[in-house]
Amino acid sequence: MGNEDRRDSLADQAAAWVPPWAPERRPAPADAPAPAPLSEPGTEEPAPGAVVPAPDLASDAGGPAPDAATGPATATGPATATETATQTGPGAGAGPGAGLGAGGRRGRGRRVAVPEPTVVELDDAELRGALEAILLVVDEPVSELLLAQVVEQAPERVGRMLDEIAAGYTAAGHGFELRRAAGGWRLYTRGEYASYVERFVLDGQSVRLTQAALETLAVVAYKQPVTRGRISAIRGVNCDGVIRTLVSRGLVEDCGTEPDSGAFLYRTTTMFLEKLGLNSVHELPPLAPFLPDDVEELADATR
CATH class of the missing domain: 1.10.10.10 (Winged helix-like DNA-binding domain superfamily/Winged helix DNA-binding domain)
Known part of the structure; x- marks a missing residue:
């Protein structure tokens, strides 16, 4: 047998070979109609081995795409290696089905409501203590809005609590008082004890302004x-x-x-x-x- 005959014989054997896992092929009857083409008239057939993207069923039909596990198959017969790689291989999320969520459902058009952060409501005793602690360390009047941001409470409630604290200091006769000054709140010593405070702070030193300075300041x-x-x-x-x-x-x-x-x-x-x-x-x-x-x-x- 010559070399050309041997090559023809091997080609015939390769063409007639059927893998063990492939279904048995039966010859079609002579009067069987020809199979209908999968594509619509006027469209081009994809080249052999080309990756065909799945159609966007949600955009065409106006509803969610069928589940990949239960949806109808797009072609009859066993899946080829090319189709398997297209469906499950790497890069499958970059095609038209990239917007599918869990279970193959498309969530287009849905808005997820983000819950607002909850504000813990402080009781009156804790709010009073927090405000008093802050007012003891400030070196200038602090506004109600800033205090409300620090304690994370409503400014209206903070304002009412500051008024209650000021009234309580006055009623108790403390040597200090809470006053609103320069657009904010701060603790001050009472006027009737000014002589004692000056004796402690000044220690005999005079820091009074001159008459010219007072006139200019006025x-x-x-x-x-x-x-x-x-x-x-x-x-x-x-x-x-x-x-x-x-x-x-x-x-x-x-x-x-x-x-x-x-x-x-x-x-x-x-x-x-x-x-x-x-x-x-x-x-x-x-x-x-x-x-x-x-x-x-x-x-x-x-x-």
Whole structure:
């Protein structure tokens, strides 16, 4: 037998060989109709061995895709190696079925409600103790909103509790009190015990402001924001040195410049309100009772 005959014989044997796991092939009857094509007319047949993506049943039919375990098979007969790799091989989640959740169900269009964090409601005794502990360590007035954020309670409830604490200190006659000042709350010593506190803190040292500093501070408080030139015109003397002293004490600060002249503007600070026990500059006493009766004559004389 020649080489060409041997090769033909081996090719025929390979073509006729049937693997043991394959179903038995039976010849089709002569009058059996030809099998219908799997694709619709006008569509191209995929090449042999090509990976065919599964159709998006949810987008076409408007409902969830059938379960992969119980859904109808797309083709009859045993699955080939290419189809098995397409369904279960790596990269299967990148195809049209990547949006399927557990059990092959598509969750498109559903919104998951995220539960809001629960706020633990403190009882009155614990809330009172927490606020008192914070107020003992603050070095400046603290607002109700900040206290409410720290204790994680409603600002309205914190405000009511602060009022109750202040009323309780006053009724009990403590040497300190809780007051609202400079837009916040802070503990202060009572006025009737000021002499004892000054004796302990000052220890004979005087830190009082001079008359010139008090006058300049008063002008800034009632005319703010105001420039140095305006302060000097009101007082009648130069006040540059006094302004520097008040700035170093933390009672006055600059707050920008005047649009026309470019001169620095000055205003009072939060420490000024705190030292005077005021909540805002609107609580300053009116100037009318302290003005002389002939103020208009004095004004005309200076013109």
